[in-house]
Amino acid sequence: MADHSDDPVQLQYEQFPYPHRDPADEATRLVTGSPSHLAEIRHYLYAGQLDVTRGFRALIAGGGTGDAAIMLAQQLADAGGGEVVYLDMSTAARAIAEARAQARGLTNITFVTGSLTDVAALDLGRFDYIDCCGVLHHLEDPPAGMRALAQALRADVATVGGGMGVMVYAPYGRTGVYPMQQMLAQLAGDRPLTDQIATVRRLWDQLPASNWLRRNPFVGDHKRSDAELVDLLLHARDRSYTVPEFAELLSTGGLRPAAFLEPARYDPATYLNDPKLLQPLGTAGLVDRAAFAERLTGAMKKHIAYVVPADASDPVAQLDDGAVPMMPGSDPAALVGQLGGASPKLTITLDGQKRSFPLPRLTAPILRQADGTRAVGEIVDRLCNADRGLNPETARRQIGELYAVLNGLNLMLLSRSI
Numbered sequence: 560m561a562d563h564s565d566d567p568v569q570l571q572y573e574q575f576p577y578p579h580r581d582p583a584d585e586a587t588r589l590v591t592g593s594p595s596h597l598a599e600i601r602h603y604l605y606a607g608q609l610d611v612t613r614g615f616r617a618l619i620a621g622g623g624t625g626d627a628a629i630m631l632a633q634q635l636a637d638a639g640g641g642e643v644v645y646l647d648m649s650t651a652a653r654a655i656a657e658a659r660a661q662a663r664g665l666t667n668i669t670f671v672t673g674s675l676t677d678v679a680a681l682d683l684g685r686f687d688y689i690d691c692c693g694v695l696h697h698l699e700d701p702p703a704g705m706r707a708l709a710q711a712l713r714a715d716v717a718t719v720g721g722g723m724g725v726m727v728y729a730p731y732g733r734t735g736v737y738p739m740q741q742m743l744a745q746l747a748g749d750r751p752l753t754d755q756i757a758t759v760r761r762l763w764d765q766l767p768a769s770n771w772l773r774r775n776p777f778v779g780d781h782k783r784s785d786a787e788l789v790d791l792l793l794h795a796r797d798r799s800y801t802v803p804e805f806a807e808l809l810s811t812g813g814l815r816p817a818a819f820l821e822p823a824r825y826d827p828a829t830y831l832n833d834p835k836l837l838q839p840l841g842t843a844g845l846v847d848r849a850a851f852a853e854r855l856t857g858a859m860k861k862h863i864a865y866v867v868p869a870d871a872s873d874p875v876a877q878l879d880d881g882a883v884p885m886m887p888g889s890d891p892a893a894l895v896g897q898l899g900g901a902s903p904k905l906t907i908t909l910d911g912q913k914r915s916f917p918l919p920r921l922t923a924p925i926l927r928q929a930d931g932t933r934a935v936g937e938i939v940d941r942l943c944n945a946d947r948g949l950n951p952e953t954a955r956r957q958i959g960e961l962y963a964v965l966n967g968l969n970l971m972l973l974s975r976s977i
């Protein structure tokens with residue numbers, strides 16, 4: 560196993576474990592997010608069918624202070640099966656993650672200190688699912704890390720389901736970050752991190768109005784905590800990936816993206832409505848459409864994707880009568896109140912821009928029936944029983960239209976019984 564003790568990235572995360580978390584907060588909230596929410600894993604990697612009571616092993620590679628490990632372990636404990644292995648080089652980050660697990664009484668996490676590039680030598684076994692969020696872009700050799708993780712997946716994930724949830728930085732939304740990192744290295748790169756933090760604040764206050772970081776409305780992490788500031792502007796090593804570069808990195812591990820999150824952000828049709836412009840993109844594949852959307856918005860600062868072996872069949876759940884729509888983390892009934900009555904629409908801010916998505920007429924009655932246990936077929940029956948004049952095909956079509964919008968924003972996912 561290689562010695563990583565003088566790796567500047569490890570030294571940084573020993574001093575500033577990321578993200579900043581207080582284990583006492585576990586008493587009041589569970590941090591949830593993407594990737595690695597159990598409902599997303601089921602939807603994007605198991606076509607909606609995953610029973611964790613039959614065994615499920617997840618590796619959180621570069622687990623930091625524990626957000627993904629704690630979320631998934633809690634969700635697995637609630638679902639009655641499965642286990643999590645947390646792996647990170649930073650003992651300081653691990654101590655916080657362990658304290659969070661302890662605060663929740665979670666006993667389904669194994670904590671390991673080490674490098675993900677050594678995952679085979681660490682003898683941790685194979686995994687159904689691997690989370691690697693915000694880590695690969697910090698490695699000296701990201702393709703080597705990608706390959707190591709791909710080889711730690713169960714050999715049969717292409718056929719039985721499973722894969723990875725990966726997040727890497729993206730360049731356009733981080734415009735201005737790298738010149739700022741370079742200036743800070745020139746000014747104070749050889750000084751202790753605490754001095755460098757003071758230099759950031761001093762330089763920040765004097766950035767000319769023309770500076771790209773100052774003009775970049777998408778970057779605000781440095782305003783939250785010192786850990787976030789160090790991660791963004793004083794990082795010992797980081798790079799970013801365009802969509803095609805990200806796909807290329809995945810391919811070094813024999814993997815491909817199955818879905819980008821949120822799907823609508825990666826769909827050119829979210830931003831353009833001119834059929835002449837959209838027509839040439841109609842036959843483009845997932846990566847090419849996502850690459851176009853990235854170039855078009857100029858706002859993406861990270862990419863999140865669920866990824867599978869290149870030869871896996873499509874693992875993403877599809878809407879049909881047997882699919883059960885669910886809205887993890889939001890209350891469909893509460894959403895109804897925000898959508899407007901006769902011509903409902905959903906208005907949200909996507910990468911700093913307000914967008915309105917028109918919704919079908921039956922949105923409110925559909926959402927009232929979509930309680931996370933009823934399949935589409937049952938929802939159609941209930942809608943038609945309540946309104947004798949309603950044609951089942953009309954109900955089904957409008958469920959499809961509503962699903963397209965809500966799933967596009969990652970607000971609605973599917974499961975199906977096994």
Ligand SMILES: C[S@@+](CC[C@H](N)C(=O)[O-])C[C@H]1O[C@@H](n2cnc3c(N)ncnc32)[C@H](O)[C@@H]1O
Binds near residue numbers: 621622626
């Ligand atoms: C930006 S933090 C992300 C933490 C966590 N994944 C999250 O999203 O909240 C990066 C983490 O990766 C860890 N890390 C960096 N290189 C690593 C490696 N080669 N093996 C394992 N962990 C590593 C760092 O110690 C740090 O905790």
